[in-house]
Amino acid sequence: MTESPNPTDELLEVLENHHLTESINVVSLHAPTFSKALKAGQFLEIKVSDSLTPLLRRPFSIHSISGETIEIMSKRVGIGTDLIYRCKKGDRLQTLAPLGNTFGYDKNDFDTAVLISGGIGVAPMALLEETLLKLGKKVVNIIGARNASEIIEKGLSNISVATDDGSKGFKGNSVQLFSSMLPKFDGEKLRVFSCGPNPMLSALSNLCNENSIPCEVSIESTMGCGIGICYGCPIRIKSGGGFTYKLLCQYGSVIDSREILFD
Numbered sequence: 671m672t673e674s675p676n677p678t679d680e681l682l683e684v685l686e687n688h689h690l691t692e693s694i695n696v697v698s699l700h701a702p703t704f705s706k707a708l709k710a711g712q713f714l715e716i717k718v719s720d721s722l723t724p725l726l727r728r729p730f731s732i733h734s735i736s737g738e739t740i741e742i743m744s745k746r747v748g749i750g751t752d753l754i755y756r757c758k759k760g761d762r763l764q765t766l767a768p769l770g771n772t773f774g775y776d777k778n779d780f781d782t783a784v785l786i787s788g789g790i791g792v793a794p795m796a797l798l799e800e801t802l803l804k805l806g807k808k809v810v811n812i813i814g815a816r817n818a819s820e821i822i823e824k825g826l827s828n829i830s831v832a833t834d835d836g837s838k839g840f841k842g843n844s845v846q847l848f849s850s851m852l853p854k855f856d857g858e859k860l861r862v863f864s865c866g867p868n869p870m871l872s873a874l875s876n877l878c879n880e881n882s883i884p885c886e887v888s889i890e891s892t893m894g895c896g897i898g899i900c901y902g903c904p905i906r907i908k909s910g911g912g913f914t915y916k917l918l919c920q921y922g923s924v925i926d927s928r929e930i931l932f933d
C-alpha cells in the first residue's frame with residue numbers, strides 16, 4: 671500500500687452518466703490531470719452541489735481509468751448520491767484527488783488475488799483487477815449482494831456470486847462463500863483484497879487472520895474532507911495490547927486486516 675501524491679481540486683466535466691440499476695450508476699468524468707496519477711484503491715472527494723446542502727463532499731473510489739477519462743460507481747442512498755445519480759452530461763463536479771493509499775497489488779507474496787466485494791464495495795474492483803492482470807496475477811472475484819438484481823459484474827471476470835436470498839449463486843454472503851471455497855485454493859499463494867460494509871469486512875478479516883491469508887480491506891466511511899481536516903473519519907488501529915485512533919482518509923482507506931479493530 672503506497673501513499674498518494676498531493677491532491678488537487680478541480681472542476682471535472684461529466685461525460686456520461688450510465689444507470690446500471692434503479693440505485694447504482696457509473697459516472698464518467700474528464701480528468702486530464704488526475705487520470706494518470708490515480709491508482710487502484712484510491713478515492714476522490716466530490717462536492718456534489720454548489721449549494722450548502724449537502725455541505726460536505728462525498729468519497730468515491732475509482733472504478734476505472736481510460737486515457738483522460740475516469741469512472742466512479744455510486745449507490746443512491748442519500749441526498750448527495752441522489753444528486754450524483756441524476757447528474758447529466760456537461761455538468762461539472764468539484765473534485766479533489768488523488769486521495770488515500772492504494773491496494774497492495776504490487777506485493778510479491780502472492781500469485782492469486784481474491785477480490786471479495788459486498789454491495790457497492792464492488793466499485794474499486796475493476797481497476798484493481800485490470801492492474802493485477804497486467805502484473806501477471808491470477809484474479810478470482812467473489813461478489814455478494816442481497817439479491818440477483820443487485821449483483822454488479824461490470825469490468826470483472828472469473829466471478830463467483832453469493833446472494834442473501836439465494837436468487838443467484840451461493841445462498842449466503844461473500845465471506846461464507848469464500849470460506850466454502852478455501853479448499854479449492856490449496857497450494858496457491860493468496861492475497862485477499864476486499865471492500866464492502868464493515869460487518870462483512872470484520873468477518874472476512876477474522877477468517878483471513880485465522881487462516882494466515884494476507885488480507886487488505888478498503889473501508890467505506892463518510893469522509894467529509896478527505897484530507898485530515900474535519901476529523902470525521904476515526905478508525906481504531908491495533909497498538910500493543912490496545913488500540914490507537916487514526917484518520918481513515920490519512921491512514922487508508924486500504925488497511926491490513928491484522929491492523930484494523932472493528933467495533
Ligand code: FES
Pocket residue numbers: 892893894895896897898899900901902903917918919920
Ligand atoms: Fe475529514 Fe478524514 S475525512 S479528517
